[in-house]
Amino acid sequence: MCNQEATAMVFQEIEKPFNSQTVKFPVLKKGEVLIQITYATICTSDLHTYYGRRKSHAPSVLGHEVIGIVVDIAQGGVRDYVGEQLQLNDLVTWSVYAHDHDGKMAQKGFPQKSEDLFKYGHEKVNGEDILSGGFATHCHLRAGTDIFRIPEGISHKEATPLNCTHATIAGAIRLAGELIHKNVLVIGAGMLGISACAMSKYAGADQVFSMDINPDRVENTLHFGSDLGLDAQLSLEEIRQLTQPLGGIDVLIDTSGSAEAMEKGLSILNIGGISIWVGAVYTQRNLSISAEYIVRNLLSIKGLHNYMPEDLAYAIQFIRETNKIYPFESLVSKDYPLAQLDEAFDSANSEEKYRVGIKPI
Amino acid sequence: MCNQEATAMVFQEIEKPFNSQTVKFPVLKKGEVLIQITYATICTSDLHTYYGRRKSHAPSVLGHEVIGIVVDIAQGGVRDYVGEQLQLNDLVTWSVYAHDHDGKMAQKGFPQKSEDLFKYGHEKVNGEDILSGGFATHCHLRAGTDIFRIPEGISHKEATPLNCTHATIAGAIRLAGELIHKNVLVIGAGMLGISACAMSKYAGADQVFSMDINPDRVENTLHFGSDLGLDAQLSLEEIRQLTQPLGGIDVLIDTSGSAEAMEKGLSILNIGGISIWVGAVYTQRNLSISAEYIVRNLLSIKGLHNYMPEDLAYAIQFIRETNKIYPFESLVSKDYPLAQLDEAFDSANSEEKYRVGIKPI
Numbered sequence: 001m002c003n004q005e006a007t008a009m010v011f012q013e014i015e016k017p018f019n020s021q022t023v024k025f026p027v028l029k030k031g032e033v034l035i036q037i038t039y040a041t042i043c044t045s046d047l048h049t050y051y052g053r054r055k056s057h058a059p060s061v062l063g064h065e066v067i068g069i070v071v072d073i074a075q076g077g078v079r080d081y082v083g084e085q086l087q088l089n090d091l092v093t094w095s096v097y098a099h100d101h102d103g104k105m106a107q108k109g110f111p112q113k114s115e116d117l118f119k120y121g122h123e124k125v126n127g128e129d130i131l132s133g134g135f136a137t138h139c140h141l142r143a144g145t146d147i148f149r150i151p152e153g154i155s156h157k158e159a160t161p162l163n164c165t166h167a168t169i170a171g172a173i174r175l176a177g178e179l180i181h182k183n184v185l186v187i188g189a190g191m192l193g194i195s196a197c198a199m200s201k202y203a204g205a206d207q208v209f210s211m212d213i214n215p216d217r218v219e220n221t222l223h224f225g226s227d228l229g230l231d232a233q234l235s236l237e238e239i240r241q242l243t244q245p246l247g248g249i250d251v252l253i254d255t256s257g258s259a260e261a262m263e264k265g266l267s268i269l270n271i272g273g274i275s276i277w278v279g280a281v282y283t284q285r286n287l288s289i290s291a292e293y294i295v296r297n298l299l300s301i302k303g304l305h306n307y308m309p310e311d312l313a314y315a316i317q318f319i320r321e322t323n324k325i326y327p328f329e330s331l332v333s334k335d336y337p338l339a340q341l342d343e344a345f346d347s348a349n350s351e352e353k354y355r356v357g358i359k360p361i
Numbered sequence: 362m363c364n365q366e367a368t369a370m371v372f373q374e375i376e377k378p379f380n381s382q383t384v385k386f387p388v389l390k391k392g393e394v395l396i397q398i399t400y401a402t403i404c405t406s407d408l409h410t411y412y413g414r415r416k417s418h419a420p421s422v423l424g425h426e427v428i429g430i431v432v433d434i435a436q437g438g439v440r441d442y443v444g445e446q447l448q449l450n451d452l453v454t455w456s457v458y459a460h461d462h463d464g465k466m467a468q469k470g471f472p473q474k475s476e477d478l479f480k481y482g483h484e485k486v487n488g489e490d491i492l493s494g495g496f497a498t499h500c501h502l503r504a505g506t507d508i509f510r511i512p513e514g515i516s517h518k519e520a521t522p523l524n525c526t527h528a529t530i531a532g533a534i535r536l537a538g539e540l541i542h543k544n545v546l547v548i549g550a551g552m553l554g555i556s557a558c559a560m561s562k563y564a565g566a567d568q569v570f571s572m573d574i575n576p577d578r579v580e581n582t583l584h585f586g587s588d589l590g591l592d593a594q595l596s597l598e599e600i601r602q603l604t605q606p607l608g609g610i611d612v613l614i615d616t617s618g619s620a621e622a623m624e625k626g627l628s629i630l631n632i633g634g635i636s637i638w639v640g641a642v643y644t645q646r647n648l649s650i651s652a653e654y655i656v657r658n659l660l661s662i663k664g665l666h667n668y669m670p671e672d673l674a675y676a677i678q679f680i681r682e683t684n685k686i687y688p689f690e691s692l693v694s695k696d697y698p699l700a701q702l703d704e705a706f707d708s709a710n711s712e713e714k715y716r717v718g719i720k721p722i
Contacts (some may be wrong), residue, residue: 060582108542110633181469184670194630215365216475262652272471280652291623291641301662 007360008061008136008339014054016054018135019059023128033086033142034072035094040134040158041332041350041355043164044190046121047279050345053148054282057124063134063358064121064125066338067093067150071138081146082307091150093215093316095309096120098142109210112306118142135341137360146309149205151320157332158323161355163192166315168193171252171307172276173203173314176251180204185249186226187265188256188279191331191354194224196253196278198326201225202318206354212256216352224326232261239268240243255279259287274300281305337361366608369422369497369720370487375413379496379702380420384489386433386620392504394447395433396455400517400692401495402426402716403709404525405551406642407482411706415643418485423586424495426525428454428511432499442507442545443673452511454524454677456561456670457481459551471668479503496702497722508624512681518693518718519684522552530614531722532555532668533637534564536674537612541565546610547587548626549617550578552692552715555585557614557639559687562586563679568607569642573617585687593622600629618641634687636659642666696720 010017025034037174040063049056072074077085099106106114106293121133131140141147169192171178181348184200186193189212200208202225210221211230217228228246230239243249248270254262257279265275266289280303293299319328335357336344346353348356365386371381386395401424410417410431429449432590436448453649460475467475482494492501502508511520519521532539545561545710548577561569565584571582572591589607591600604610609631615623618640624637627650641664654660680689696718697705709717 049364106634108633113632113659182444215538257652271466271474272469277652277656280656283653286649286651288651289662291620291638291648291658292644294662295638295667297664298474298666299664303652303658303660304661305657 003189006131006136006138007338008130008133009338010059010130011050012059012061015050016262021130023130025138026129026131026299027234028074029070030074031075031078031145032074033070033141033145033147034122035068035092035139035141036071037066037068037134037139038069038091038356039160039335039359040342041160041359042265043355046082047345047349048282051075051206051349057122057303059125060121061121061125061130061133061136062284064119064134065161065355066120066134066139067091067156067159067162068139069093072076078147081148086147093159093312094120094141094148095146095312096145096163096167097306104297113309131325135338135358137338138295141307146312148312148316150315154323155329157357160330160332160357161195162315162319165191166194166199166319167307167312168304169199170232170311170314170318171304172196172253172278173199174308174311175276175302175304176203176253176274179251181281182250183207183243183247184211184251184253185209185211185243185265185268186221186262187232187254187258188239189214189221190255192219192255192278194221194331194354195257197221198225198322199318200251200253202322205251209243209249211261214352236264236267239361243268252276253278257282257284259285263287263289265328266293266301269297269299270333274302274305276302278304329354367492367497367499368699369494370489370699371420371491372411373424374405376411381700382491385411386499387490387492387501389502390433391435391437392439392510392654393435394431394439394502394506395498396429396453396502397432397453398427398429398495398498398500398721400521400696401719401721402521403705403719404716408706408710409643418483421482421484421487422486422491422494422497423482424497424714425497425501426522427481427500428452428517428520428523429500433700436627438491439508442670447508447671453508454520454673455481455502455509456484456507456526456673457524458667459505461505479505484530490602491616492589496699496719498699504510509677511671512677512696514671515680515684516690517681518690519680521693521718522556522716523676524673526552526671527560527667527680528536529553529639529665530560530720531672531675531679532665533614534560535669535672536636536637536663536665537564537614540612542602543611544568544570545612545614546570546572546604546626546629547582547591548572548613548615548622550575550582551616552641553616554578555582555692555715556705557587557616559683560679561612561614564611570610572622575713578632597628598626604629607647610634613637614639617680618643618645618653624650627654627662630660630682633659635663637663637665639665692716
């Protein structure tokens with residue numbers, strides 16, 4: 001296969017056209033896999049990078065919500081997450097990062113913060129080594145990537161957001177602990193929020209409430225497990241009046257990253273409530289929090305960034321078991337060929353879309 | 362026993378002498394027990410109440426760190442926490458509150474916030490019903506109190522702080538989760554802080570660091586499991602220089618309640634660190650917290666107030682297994698007879714003592 005070629009769309013500068021670059025297939029080292037990408041989606045954090053709303057490496061190949069087919073495997077073979085040998089033509093997804101499974105941070109239970117983390121769709125391009133992101137024909141998986149076969153019955157549009165959106169929410173659900181007999185409030189009704197509504201219900205939550213400033217988005221969460229949509233403009237008292245008769249709020253998952261929303265959320269939690277913060281990945285004002293209130297109400301706050309490989313396993317199980325119940329496919333509104341990536345980014349950024357897809361082949 | 366009498370020292374008003382009041386022994390209802398108090402200690406929260414530093418019911422009988430001997434048991438018998446029938450003359454401690462074990466909050470896992478909570482040493486006196494606190498000859502235990510036999514080999518001075526100080530810290534240790542291979546920083550080196558140092562070590566923590574503004578108190582924690590004492594005036598950089606070579610700080614237990622200390626604590630936690638807030642039970646300025654920092658560093662914050670009965674069981678086991686290692690008895694500097702309660706409060710408040718004892722018989 002050594003004379004074959006791959007193409008990647010290289011991000012050079014904020015809001016500048018992507019630069020199509022072609023390279024030979026890499027010679028795989030131990031533990032590596034070459035993937036032919038079949039589908040990718042533009043995640044909100046790709047937009048943050050492209051439009052300069054956060055600091056990122058450049059040049060780089062963006063795209064990390066991505067799936068593909070195994071087209072080359074390093075000598076000696078590579079095992080998937082469950083320990084089975086990968087085969088050519090397997091359709092797979094993979095953890096958004098490669099890491100040293102024997103490293104100190106992994107041993108401490110925080111693989112997503114490993115010292116040597118290699119994060120797909122986020123790495124600075126190094127010479128010819130450009131196959132590190134999803135907006136390309138191929139992706140070169142490093143040793144230490146947790147690779148998962150995608151079960152039959154899951155469409156490309158359903159599978160692609162698995163390794164970012166759904167796996168991140170699976171991490172939040174893990175932090176929430178037991179959800180049976182508990183009510184969940186999801187703040188923010190974008191892709192993460194929709195996943196959080198559906199996965200909370202899947203994990204056994206009793207009532208699921210959703211909240212956003214956008215009424216159409218709130219409305220749409222009702223198709224994904226939310227029992228009650230709430231306008232983010234409601235006062236604390238109004239929220240209490242609506243939620244208390246149903247048992248109040250035991251767990252909150254904030255996907256909005258809004259300081260106001262997170263502060264408000266702490267004030268409406270039941271005693272012993274848990275607030276899981278997922279969305280606050282950009283700079284904003286500090287929150288003002290009463291420690292006495294946290295203490296007397298036995299509240300917990302848990303921050304989540306990236307996720308653990310086991311979360312991706314849970315996310316796959318979740319999609320496999322719920323994609324007949326919830327219309328996940330509807331969340332990817334349109335797809336573009338790889339060569340039209342500029343147009344795809346414009347479209348993803350300018351309209352109220354959850355996801356725009358990229359279909360390289 | 363119905364013609365016998367008990368005496369309680371009733372708290373009437375802030376900084377006013379306690380009022381000695383004598384009542385007949387109560388006729389016990391189902392599930393109740395009468396205790397002859399053998400020892401009580403003045404907890405810092407008793408001082409907060411007596412000196413008007415927090416709002417409390419009055420008149421009331423203060424004192425909740427207390428032990429005693431069973432002198433009367435309701436018809437039908439009463440079982441202790443492990444399900445054994447209590448016997449006359451058993452030396453016992455008990456949960457600081459009585460609660461409905463079948464109630465909604467107990468079922469949700471928050472017995473300490475039950476709807477019908479009866480909290481010893483905190484209840485407003487109701488007519489003749491004054492035997493609700495520790496500064497008395499007797500205490501009238503309500504149905505729903507978790508009662509624990511005190512094992513042999515534990516002295517009165519060691520046993521009395523069990524049902525407040527040590528049980529509260531046991532709750533913090535429960536919230537911390539696994540401590541093996543982890544380092545703990547204890548902020549505040551009073552009675553709670555000392556217990557937190559010793560119990561962290563007992564629970565398997567690797568390094569235990571202690572911090573306070575009072576150097577003598579920091580020094581004393583070194584006799585209770587702390588490996589390294591830190592001056593609270595140190596800068597974040599200085600704390601990092603001292604703790605990073607030892608592995609940094611994975612778990613923080615704040616017993617100080619200081620906003621500055623809790624903010625500082627969040628800034629020096631390792632990735633994935635947990636900050637447990639115990640001390641913030643009084644009004645103060647809000648904390649200023651960066652949600653992005655919490656998220657990117659996978660930090661958790663957990664508030665603890667009161668404790669669960671199982672925490673008291675753990676605290677008893679802890680004292681039984683460590684009272685030959687750590688000089689807990691030295692923490693109760695002096696004791697007074699019940700009639701000299703005014704003097705005992707003056708002494709407890711005016712000097713740098715951990716605990717002053719009250720010996721009613």
